[in-house]
Amino acid sequence: MSKRKVERLNLLKFMPFRLNRLAAEFSNALAMEYMARFGIDIPEWRVLATLGLHDAPRSAQYVVRCTRTHKSRISRAVGSLVTLGYVARAEAMDDRREVMLELTPKGRAVYAELVPLLLKREEAILSCLSTEERAQLDHLMDKLEKSFDLVQCGD
Amino acid sequence: MSKRKVERLNLLKFMPFRLNRLAAEFSNALAMEYMARFGIDIPEWRVLATLGLHDAPRSAQYVVRCTRTHKSRISRAVGSLVTLGYVARAEAMDDRREVMLELTPKGRAVYAELVPLLLKREEAILSCLSTEERAQLDHLMDKLEKSFDLVQCGD
DNA sequence: CCTTGACTGTTGCAGTTGCAACTGTATAAC
């Protein structure tokens, strides 16, 4: 066997590994906030965030597209949120296959309380970056997302 | 109840969400490479990568620290890799609690074949960024990692 | 009307993960 030098790879400089670590740390730092306060996890938060952004009801399918989360996960998250009284399900009148989802007043209250907390926490974490660096980060993420063909959620 | 304007949050601009998506896409794009070829998953790849970086055996604990992965996950990943014949376990002579881990010749061969593939794939994904942008990305990740107190793996 | 194919959302199942409890070993105090 040849003794040719083997190419090495430093995990700590390997982008998928770094992204995974960073994403996990970031999520955990924020998850503590909402999980503890309102008993919801990340998929549930995604549903809440999607519905909270709009005033009119949206279908589960819409949430799936916006959050790029598997429909079974969304289905179960919606189930939990309904049990918690944060979300209401209703049949769509035009297409009875769809389930229209809407925040309840209680859900809206949670959303209104949660969003400032999360934005503040995000802000705290990003505070290690200058304004210019944050713009760079945003720009770089945009480019990478587009390159993965992660198309924005068409409204 | 007051009708004060509720602060909204666009998930698609929310950093933990974006990081999670990006990390998942990135990992999946690469996982296909090694999972298909050698029947290993991400935790197993991390063990392989850590051991492959060094020529001398390392303890499982060392792998845990380097990969920032839970010890139970590492334990099971090592189990699979031993079954596959990629890794060999040996007791440490100085501290019999430790399990020293080492790549077998077969494991080294897999490592040598895998690394160039993965680096090439990473390169392809990052090719949407200019040289300067890549330097920016590296710099930003460094800063964020440090801010999370993600200390480098002390050798 | 009836059939076919596509689509929405739910659920059973199997695989994976993290936590906590456990075994065995080392180290320190007495």
Added chain:
DNA sequence: GTTATACAGTTGCAACTGCAACAGTCAAGG
């Protein structure tokens, strides 16, 4: 030597996840 504490690694268990199968609905074509 004995006890107590700390540490390395393994494993049982419960929770979570994705996939695939499923039920119900819609739309097109005959």
